[in-house]
Amino acid sequence: MAEAPLLEVKNLQVQFKTADGVVNAVNNVSFSVNRGETLGIVGESGSGKSVTSLSIMRLIPSPPGKIAGGQILFDGDNLVDFSESEMRKIRGNRISMIFQDPMTSLNPVLRIGKQMTESLQLHMGMTAKQARNRAIDLLSMVGIPAPDKRLDDFPHQFSGGMRQRVMIAMGLACNPELLIADEPTTALDVTIQAQILELLNRLKNETGTAIIFITHDLGVVAGMTDRVIVMYAGRVVEQASTNELFRNPRMPYTIGLLDSIPRLDGIQTRLTPIPGLPPDLLEKTNRCPFAPRCDFVQEQCWIETPSLRQVAPDHTAACLFDIDRDQRQVMAEKKIAEEQAVLDAALEDVLAHEQAS
Amino acid sequence: MAVQNENLLDINGLKMHFPVKSNGLLRRTVGAVKAVDGLSFSVKRGETLGLVGESGCGKSTTGRAILQLHRPTAGTVNFDGKELTKLNGESLRQMRRKVQIIFQDPYASLNPRMTVGDIVGEPIRVHNLRTGKEVRTRVEELLRVVGLNPYFINRYPHEFSGGQRQRIGIARALAVEPDFIVCDEPVSALDVSIQAQIINLLQDLQGQFGLTYLFIAHNLSVVKHISDRVAVMYLGKMVELAPSKQLYANPMHPYTQALLSAVPIPDPEVEKQRQRIILQGDVPSPLNPPSGCHFHTRCPIVIDKCKAEDPPFQDYGGGHFVACWRATESQAQMEKKLQ
Numbered sequence: 001m002a003e004a005p006l007l008e009v010k011n012l013q014v015q016f017k018t019a020d021g022v023v024n025a026v027n028n029v030s031f032s033v034n035r036g037e038t039l040g041i042v043g044e045s046g047s048g049k050s051v052t053s054l055s056i057m058r059l060i061p062s063p064p065g066k067i068a069g070g071q072i073l074f075d076g077d078n079l080v081d082f083s084e085s086e087m088r089k090i091r092g093n094r095i096s097m098i099f100q101d102p103m104t105s106l107n108p109v110l111r112i113g114k115q116m117t118e119s120l121q122l123h124m125g126m127t128a129k130q131a132r133n134r135a136i137d138l139l140s141m142v143g144i145p146a147p148d149k150r151l152d153d154f155p156h157q158f159s160g161g162m163r164q165r166v167m168i169a170m171g172l173a174c175n176p177e178l179l180i181a182d183e184p185t186t187a188l189d190v191t192i193q194a195q196i197l198e199l200l201n202r203l204k205n206e207t208g209t210a211i212i213f214i215t216h217d218l219g220v221v222a223g224m225t226d227r228v229i230v231m232y233a234g235r236v237v238e239q240a241s242t243n244e245l246f247r248n249p250r251m252p253y254t255i256g257l258l259d260s261i262p263r264l265d266g267i268q269t270r271l272t273p274i275p276g277l278p279p280d281l282l283e284k285t286n287r288c289p290f291a292p293r294c295d296f297v298q299e300q301c302w303i304e305t306p307s308l309r310q311v312a313p314d315h316t317a318a319c320l321f322d323i324d325r326d327q328r329q330v331m332a333e334k335k336i337a338e339e340q341a342v343l344d345a346a347l348e349d350v351l352a353h354e355q356a357s
Numbered sequence: 358m359a360v361q362n363e364n365l366l367d368i369n370g371l372k373m374h375f376p377v378k379s380n381g382l383l384r385r386t387v388g389a390v391k392a393v394d395g396l397s398f399s400v401k402r403g404e405t406l407g408l409v410g411e412s413g414c415g416k417s418t419t420g421r422a423i424l425q426l427h428r429p430t431a432g433t434v435n436f437d438g439k440e441l442t443k444l445n446g447e448s449l450r451q452m453r454r455k456v457q458i459i460f461q462d463p464y465a466s467l468n469p470r471m472t473v474g475d476i477v478g479e480p481i482r483v484h485n486l487r488t489g490k491e492v493r494t495r496v497e498e499l500l501r502v503v504g505l506n507p508y509f510i511n512r513y514p515h516e517f518s519g520g521q522r523q524r525i526g527i528a529r530a531l532a533v534e535p536d537f538i539v540c541d542e543p544v545s546a547l548d549v550s551i552q553a554q555i556i557n558l559l560q561d562l563q564g565q566f567g568l569t570y571l572f573i574a575h576n577l578s579v580v581k582h583i584s585d586r587v588a589v590m591y592l593g594k595m596v597e598l599a600p601s602k603q604l605y606a607n608p609m610h611p612y613t614q615a616l617l618s619a620v621p622i623p624d625p626e627v628e629k630q631r632q633r634i635i636l637q638g639d640v641p642s643p644l645n646p647p648s649g650c651h652f653h654t655r656c657p658i659v660i661d662k663c664k665a666e667d668p669p670f671q672d673y674g675g676g677h678f679v680a681c682w683r684a685t686e687s688q689a690q691m692e693k694k695l696q
């Protein structure tokens with residue numbers, strides 16, 4: 001029998017009360033993470049990636065937010081039922097998190113050394129001396145030169161890339177079973193991103209920590225993850241192994257994303273964008289959330305919210321129909337021709353007007 | 358309109374240094390940020406020249422110095438036969454009609470208290486391109502051209518999404534019928550599905566109006582996709598410039614090689630095979646750039662000469678410019694390093 005997953009999120013529901021109404025930020029989200037595995041979460045901004053990960057850490061600001069339903073089973077325990085003091089034993093210890101902007105989680109007026117040793121003393125019961133030695137080891141593990149000296153520096157004395165290294169060192173300090181990395185390289189330049197990704201890959205192999213890697217960059221997902229879930233409008237719309245997802249995307253949104261990005265090694269002359277905008281999360285509807293932008297939309301899509309269903313072995317997608325990438329290409333070409341005709345007409349107007357004046 | 362053989366823009370020895378003042382009462386100048394430190398290149402009529410490099414390398418400053426939004430410290434900027442660095446007052450204002458800029462953050466660049474109609478209409482009025490009712494008709498046309506419903510003419514910027522705001526910014530730039538547009542990270546703040554919409558729009562507009570673009574971005578995949586030629590900057594200098602395909606197939610500067618190898622490719626099977634050149638350390642400060650070749654502190658194949666002498670930006674054939682002492686052997690040397 002397969003080992004039970006380390007983390008199992010079941011039917012998670014997260015809402016925010018706002019002046020405009022209730023925002024359904026996360027809707028019926030289910031997924032699991034196995035020990036030692038790297039799970040990618042991709043999706044555009046506002047799709048619910050951060051809210052999902054903050055829910056696992058039980059860090060949703062409340063009010064206005066609340067976990068309105070579902071379970072978060074971590075090693076068998078439902079974290080949704082945990083008290084704040086129980087969560088404090090988990091956070092930074094068995095599950096830790098790194099963010100896009102390290103400055104939000106570092107205290108600007110405390111020396112790095114102090115910030116690192118505090119949690120080591122708290123969670124690992126180390127003496128001040130032991131904690132300092134461990135902090136030095138950790139900093140050198142993440143590639144910070146002269147770590148014994150750097151411990152006495154303040155966060156602002158580190159560059160963006162170096163700060164993210166410090167965050168990773170702190171995240172791994174207590175040998176967590178799960179590390180959640182929320183867009184850890186989004187703010188970094190590409191050569192610094194490459195340094196950090198290499199570091200995370202090396203540490204993953206050395207420590208066996210499971211990772212949830214959140215990003216909107218499909219290239220990063222391709223290189224970093226074993227399995228992927230795609231989120232759209234607060235829902236999981238596709239789930240598969242990374243190889244399978246890229247080879248055989250089956251949800252029109254995922255297909256649309258892959259067709260939207262130019263590839264460095266590619267030769268596309270024209271991209272195929274997804275028309276329109278993501279939906280408003282205020283309204284509660286029973287249609288497919290992607291229906292207004294989908295090339296394949298049919299009547300049924302407006303009255304039924306598709307749930308994830310198996311479309312291939314270990315591959316689920318939330319679409320009512322069997323659609324693949326080739327079909328979309330044909331569809332998209334037709335659409336582009338139509339849009340081009342509209343654009344041409346508009347331009348003719350302009351030119352006619354210019355000639356007249 | 359295809360790329361023409363004639364240069365619309367000719368830049369020679371362009372420098373933009375920002376003085377750094379002391380904190381004391383006298384505020385003496387104690388140094389300079391060499392944001393742009395001697396660029397020479399040209400842009401052909403109808404061409405898209407891509408400009409890439411990491412944050413702080415001087416891309417935006419280059420764009421602004423060309424448009425005279427910063428007055429260059431040194432060098433010449435010849436646009437369509439006119440020397441822009443010498444223009445002032447009314448002649449500068451006239452020229453501004455021909456060169457426009459689109460910014461990364463459509464939020465910050467659109468006045469929140471003006472309606473879309475006023476934002477797009479203002480340059481038309483300022484330059485007396487239309488009067489009275491004609492202004493509104495023209496604004497409506499422009500909105501349609503950039504894919505916005507003219508029905509939204511009385512709305513305010515905050516009522517639009519990021520991608521729609523970028524369309525408004527593009528409509529405003531087009532309003533004065535420019536020849537040349539500096540696109541400064543126009544899609545960097547947008548989600549990927551929206552990025553593709555804007556990239557396609559920019560390509561369409563270029564075809565229809567014969568526009569010339571300087572396309573600035575840090576995303577190399579996007580730049581390669583949209584550009585005819587690509588220039589790579591590092592610490593205020595241009596280190597390589599070549600036709601897009603050439604640059605990607607045969608990068609000759611070690612920094613370009615590292616940059617290209619760092620870009621993730623959305624294909625797990627390709628990613629598994631790739632060998633990355635991981636550069637050590639961070640980019641040095643432009644306040645005090647390294648001697649000789651600015652890249653020498655991070656270059657995997659640095660030799661003594663690089664620390665002492667600045668390599669010239671030189672054509673290695675077919676308009677493939679490189680500033681590296683080891684340009685012709687760099688690929689082989691980097692390969693050796695990787696093993």
Ligand SMILES: Nc1ncnc2c1ncn2[C@@H]1O[C@H](COP(=O)(O)OP(=O)(O)O)[C@@H](O)[C@H]1O
Nearest residue numbers: 016023025044045046047048049050051052281
């Ligand atoms: N504190 C909050 N108050 C109100 N809405 C919020 C709050 N935090 C997140 N949301 C909403 O939840 C949705 C999902 O946000 P998020 O998880 O941050 O997206 P992502 O990380 O995928 O970009 C968004 O629509 C956002 O507006």
Ligand SMILES: Nc1ncnc2c1ncn2[C@@H]1O[C@H](COP(=O)(O)OP(=O)(O)O)[C@@H](O)[C@H]1O
Nearest residue numbers: 375390392411412413414415416417418419643
């Ligand atoms: N107005 C200014 N005053 C002083 N320094 C500036 C100014 N504008 C830019 N710089 C500096 O010039 C360098 C290049 O900046 P910039 O052109 O914005 O880079 P990029 O667009 O490539 O990220 C940076 O070090 C930046 O801090």
Ligand code: SF4
Nearest residue numbers: 288291294301319320
């Ligand atoms: S269910 Fe319908 S609208 Fe939704 S993705 Fe599938 S085809 Fe498109």
Ligand code: SF4
Nearest residue numbers: 650653656663681682
């Ligand atoms: S000149 Fe020297 S230091 Fe500079 S890129 Fe070439 S080999 Fe490297």
Ligand SMILES: [Mg+2]
Nearest residue numbers: 049050051182
């Ligand atoms: Mg987020």
Ligand SMILES: [Mg+2]
Nearest residue numbers: 416417418542
């Ligand atoms: Mg810039």
